[in-house]
Amino acid sequence: MSTATDMLARYLAAETAILGGQVYKWGDRQLTRADLSMVQTGRREWERKVNAENRGCGPVGVSLANLTGQPQAPEGGEFDYQWYRG
16 A cells, blocks of 8 residues: 555545544533544545555656756756857
8 A cells, every 4th residue: 555545545434534523612612633634634644645646647746947048967967068168
């Protein structure tokens, strides 16, 4: 089982527990053990990751583009300006 699948299962279990009632009242006081909207947000995030894995997309990430017009060395390397200038 992948991490994403495991995390999704945990979020679904948490959501089920919250929906089952985790609010307690003592007279004027009230205790809420978990935040349903926060758990639902986390569940949706892990659902997207599991769906991406199932489609074979691998981990979801971001890429950055250099739009400055200036040459940039590869990560951990030095840029060869003579090659860039021709």
